[in-house]
Amino acid sequence: xxxxxxxxxxxxxxxxxxxxxxxxxxxxxxxxxxxxxxxxxxxxxxxxxxxxxxxxxxxxxxxxxxxxxxxxxxxxxxxxxxxxxxxxxxxxxxxxxxxxxxxxxxxxxxxxxxxxxxxxxxxxxxxxxxxxxxxxxxxxxxxxxxxxxxxxxxxxxxxxxxxxxxxxxxxxxxxxxxxxxxxxxxxxxxxxxxxxxxxxxxxxxxxxxxxxxxxxxxxxxxxxxxxxxxxxxxxxxxxxxxxxxxxxxxxxxxxxxxxxxxxxxxxxxxxxxxxxxxxxxxxxxxxxxxxxxxxxxxxxxxxxxxxxxxxxxxxxxxxxxxxxxxxxxxxxxxxxxxxxxxxxxxxxxxxxxxxxxxxxxxxxxxxxxxxxxxxxxxxxxxxxxxxxxxxxxxxxxxxxxxxxxxxxxxxxxxxxxxxxxxxxxxxxxxxxxxxxxxxxxxxxxxxxxxxxxxxxxxxxxxxxx
Numbered sequence: 001x002x003x004x005x006x007x008x009x010x011x012x013x014x015x016x017x018x019x020x021x022x023x024x025x026x027x028x029x030x031x032x033x034x035x036x037x038x039x040x041x042x043x044x045x046x047x048x049x050x051x052x053x054x055x056x057x058x059x060x061x062x063x064x065x066x067x068x069x070x071x072x073x074x075x076x077x078x079x080x081x082x083x084x085x086x087x088x089x090x091x092x093x094x095x096x097x098x099x100x101x102x103x104x105x106x107x108x109x110x111x112x113x114x115x116x117x118x119x120x121x122x123x124x125x126x127x128x129x130x131x132x133x134x135x136x137x138x139x140x141x142x143x144x145x146x147x148x149x150x151x152x153x154x155x156x157x158x159x160x161x162x163x164x165x166x167x168x169x170x171x172x173x174x175x176x177x178x179x180x181x182x183x184x185x186x187x188x189x190x191x192x193x194x195x196x197x198x199x200x201x202x203x204x205x206x207x208x209x210x211x212x213x214x215x216x217x218x219x220x221x222x223x224x225x226x227x228x229x230x231x232x233x234x235x236x237x238x239x240x241x242x243x244x245x246x247x248x249x250x251x252x253x254x255x256x257x258x259x260x261x262x263x264x265x266x267x268x269x270x271x272x273x274x275x276x277x278x279x280x281x282x283x284x285x286x287x288x289x290x291x292x293x294x295x296x297x298x299x300x301x302x303x304x305x306x307x308x309x310x311x312x313x314x315x316x317x318x319x320x321x322x323x324x325x326x327x328x329x330x331x332x333x334x335x336x337x338x339x340x341x342x343x344x345x346x347x348x349x350x351x352x353x354x355x356x357x358x359x360x361x362x363x364x365x366x367x368x369x370x371x372x373x374x375x376x377x378x379x380x381x382x383x384x385x386x387x388x389x390x391x392x393x394x395x396x397x398x399x400x401x402x403x404x405x406x407x408x409x410x411x412x413x414x415x416x417x418x419x420x421x422x423x424x425x426x427x428x429x430x431x432x433x434x435x436x437x438x439x440x441x442x443x444x445x446x447x448x449x450x451x452x453x454x455x456x457x458x459x460x461x462x463x464x465x
Contacts, residue, residue, distance in 0.1 A: 002082040002232070002233040003082065003230045003232055004080045004081065004084040004085070004086060004230075005086070005225070005228035005229065005230060005231065006080070006084075006085060006086030006087065006114075006116055006228055006229060007086075007087065007116055007117050007118070007119055007148070007149075007229065008041070008088040008090060008107060008110065008111045008114075008116045008118050008119070009025065009087065009089055009090060009118075009119045009121065009151075010093075010094040010107040010108070010111070010118055010119070010120055010121065011092075011093060011120070011121045011122075012093055012121070012123065012134065012138065013092065013093040014092045014096075016121050016123050016153060017121060017123070017154065017180070018089060018121045019050065019089065020180075020211060021151060021153065021180065021215070022047075022051075022087065022089040023054050023208065023211065024208075024211035024214065024215040025087060025215055025219070025224065026038055026051060026054045026055050026087050027055075027209075027211065027212040027215075028212045028215045028219075028221055029085060029221060029224075029225075030054065030055055030056075031212060031216075032221065034225070035081075035083060035084045035085060036057065036084075036085050036086075036087055037055070037057055037079060037084045037085065037087070038051035038052070038054075038057060038059040038060075038086075038087055038088075038089070039059060039060050039079075039086060039087070039088040039089070040060070040062070040089050040091070041061075041062050041063070041088060041089065041090045041091040041106075041107045041110045042061065042062075042063055042091030042092075042105065042107075043061060043063055043066070043371075043392040043394075043437065043439075044061070044091065045259070045260040045262075045437075046260075047059070047089060048060070048061065048263065049259065051089070053204065053208075054208060058263045059263065060075055060076075060079055060263045060264055061264070061439070062076060062088065062110050062114075063105065063439065064097070064103070064104065064106070064109045064110055064113060065097065065098045065105035065371050066371070066390040066391070066392070066439045066441075066442045067439060067441055069113050071441050072110065072113055073113065073114065075264055075441070076231075077231065077232065077233055077234045078234075080231060081233060082233055085225065085228065086231060088110070088111075088116060090107030090110075091105075091106070091107055092106075092107075094106070094107050094108050094118070094120060094138060094145070095107075095108050095138075095141060095142070097109060098371050099414050099415070102141075102142055105371065108145045111145055111146070112144055112145060116146075116229050116231075117146045117147075117148035117149070117227050117228065117229045118145055118146060118147045118148060119147075119148065119149040119150070119151060119177070119224065119227070120138060120147050120149070120150050120151070120174075121151045121152075121153055122135065122150060122151075122152055122153065123152075123153055123154050124154060124160065124161070124164050124179065125154040125155070127164070128160075128163045128167065129163075131152065131164040131168055132164075132168045132170070132171040135168050135172045135174060136171060139174065146229075148175070148227045149174065149175055149176070149223070149224065149227050150168055150174055150176045150177065151176075151177060151178055151179065151180070151219060152164055152165075152176065152178075152179040152180075153179070153180050154180070154181075154182050155179045155181055155182065156182065157181060158179075158218075161176075161179040161218075164176070164179075175227075177219060177220045177223045177224060178215075178218050178219030178220050178223075179218050180214055180215070180218060180219070181218070183210075183214065243272055243273040244272050244273040244451060244455065245455070246455050247273050247275065248273070248274055248275070248292040248451065248454045248455055249274070249275040249276075249277060249288075249290060249291050249292050250274050250275070250276055250277070250291065250292065250293040250294070250295055250454065251276075251278070251279050251288050251291045251293070251294050251295070252266070252277070252278055252279070252294070252295040252297065253278075253279060253280070253281050253295070253296040253334065254278040254279070254280065255280035255281065255282045255283065256282060256299075256300070257281060257282050257299050257301050257303070257304040257307075257308060258281065258296055258297050258298070258299040258301070258333060258334060258337070259297070259299050260298030260299050260331075260332065260333065260437070261297045262437075262439050264439070264440070264441060265439065265447075268440050268441065268447060269295075269440075269447070269451075272447070272451065274451070274454075277291065281296075281308055281311065281314050281315075281318075281337065282304060282308060282311060283311070284311075285311070285314060285317075286317045287314070287317050287318065287321060291321075291326065292326070292327075292455070292457055292458040292461075293326065293327045293328070293329075293450065293453070293454035293457070294318070294321065294326060294327070294328040294329070295328075295329050295334075296328070296329070296330040296331065296333075296334030296335075296337060296338070297332075297333070297334050298331050298332035298333040298334060298437060299333040299334075300333060301333045301334075301337045301352070302333075302336070302342055302345065302360075305342045305344050305352075306348075306350055308337065308350065309350040309351050309352070315351070315353050315354070318338075318353045318355070319353055319355060322353075322355045322428070322429045322431050323429065325429065325430045325457055325460065326430060327431070327450060327454050328355070328430065328432070328433075329431075329432050329433075329450055330431070330432070330433035331434065331435075331436075331437055331438065332393075332394075332395055332434075332435050332436075332437055333395075334433065335399070335425075335426075335433035335434055335435060336352070336397055336399075337352050337353055338353050338355045338356050338431060338433045339352055339354070339355075339356045339358045339359055339360045339399065339433075340352060340354045340356070340358065340359050341354075341359050341360065342359075342360040342361070342362070342397075343359065343360065343361040343362060344362055345362045345364070355428055355429065355433075356403070356428055356431070356433060357401065357403055358399050358400060358402065358403065358426060359400050359401075360397050360398070360399055360400075361397065361398050361400060362396055362397050363396050363397070364396070365396065366394070366395070366396055367396055367397065367398055368394070368395060368435065369393065370392065370393065370394075370412065371390065371391070371412070372390070372392065372411065372412050372436055373388060373390055373391075373410070373411050373413060374389050374390070374408050374409075374410050374434075374436050374438070375387075375388050375408065375409040376388070376389070376407065376408065376446075377406070377407060377408065377409055379405060379407075380407045380408075380427065382430075382432045382449065382450075382453070383446075383449040384449065384452070387443060387445045388443065389442050389443040389445070389446050390439070390442045390443075391410075391436030391437055391438045391439070391442070392436065393435050393436050393437070394437075395435055397435075399426070399435075401426060403426055403428075405427075406423035406424055406425050406426065407424075407425035407427050408424045408425040408434050408436065409422075410422055410423070430453060430457065432450075
């Protein structure tokens with residue numbers, strides 16, 4: 001049986017430094033010649049960009065709220081090969097997920113699904129023996145979670161580390177495999193939706209090199225490799241992934257303004273027979289020729305609103321393609337771009353593609369945040385029939401629309417009870433836009449509905465000739 005190795009790196013809570021440590025470890029292992037394959041627990045888009053920058057391999061999301069366990073196993077095992085070393089970065093704290101259930105969306109749940117050993121990052125500043133009590137609590141909370149190593153962050157130096165190491169190993173039986181000193185230079189800056197994407201971080205390679213050097217100095221990398229669990233490299237067939245009868249070409253927006261995509265969404269489109277071509281709404285003057293559909297993911301259109309507005313030829317081309325019947329799917333930031341314009345944080349208004357009779361406006365607080373259940377309405381003309389799919393929202397923008405006919409009914413539930421519900425999403429011509437980020441593997445009906453429209457448009461275009 002072919003096998004790879006891997007481990008999951010989790011934190012005690014958000015802000016403990018797991019992204020900095022995860023990326024540094026990936027870079028240090030790659031530097032030593034290991035074939036590192038990165039993954040990210042949860043719905044985050046930005047951390048996987050750093051993973052890819054460092055390893056030269058795409059990073060994939062493993063989300064146990066949106067995806068079934070067999071789908072998580074498929075995504076994981078089909079994207080590693082023999083002798084790869086999988087490094088999975090956790091989300092929030094080890095046991096944090098959707099609500100208070102231990103096994104719904106947490107890093108611990110994914111570690112159990114994939115039978116991966118866990119390396120726990122703790123903040124050691126201002127503590128000594130209390131660090132052992134912290135680790136023991138995480139160990140005993142769920143005995144099925146296999147915590148195999150501890151990394152201690154934010155220490156003053158080796159003497160402080162040795163104090164913590166002695167207490168933790170003596171009182172918990174878990175090995176400490178290293179530490180990181182306090183260093184503000186390696187901290188990654190944040191924006192209103194989390195970390196700033198790696199494409200916008202100045203001198204990123206120098207920052208990465210500094211983190212890698214610190215990791216090499218004070219963390220036992222070979223101990224990390226030794227504790228890594230063996231992973232059977234298997235093949236899974238996903239239900240509903242039958243290739244298209246007609247090959248189609250889809251243009252997807254990818255630049256500094258739009259880069260929030262689940263890698264598996266793009267992979268599934270390719271697997272189904274789509275030819276993907278990237279384009280930049282910021283820099284390209286026109287869309288690629290002979291396309292059958294357009295996919296505009298999330299991102300930061302509000303940050304680049306002025307540049308998007310100034311690219312009038314691209315905005316005109318997208319609007320014209322909508323009039324011609326080209327199917328367009330815009331998600332979150334992509335949805336905002338398809339409206340008439342965006343009012344930014346500073347109050348300035350910038351024109352966008354203008355397909356939907358609506359305007360976008362940025363606010364100073366989060367409007368929606370977290371997992372949600374999306375019900376496609378019967379009144380939606382974009383899909384042949386109603387269905388449900390899980391998604392995630394994280395945005396400060398709102399849509400002011402003159403159209404009261406929404407495409408989605410969205411709700412948040414906890415223990416079977418609805419905590420909140422709202423309507424979202426607009427349709428016009430052959431276009432759909434909405435705020436929820438959708439993982440295509442959550443329900444194949446979503447991507448199937450979009451691709452069926454793309455195939456129909458291609459057939460229509462061919463008949464016109």
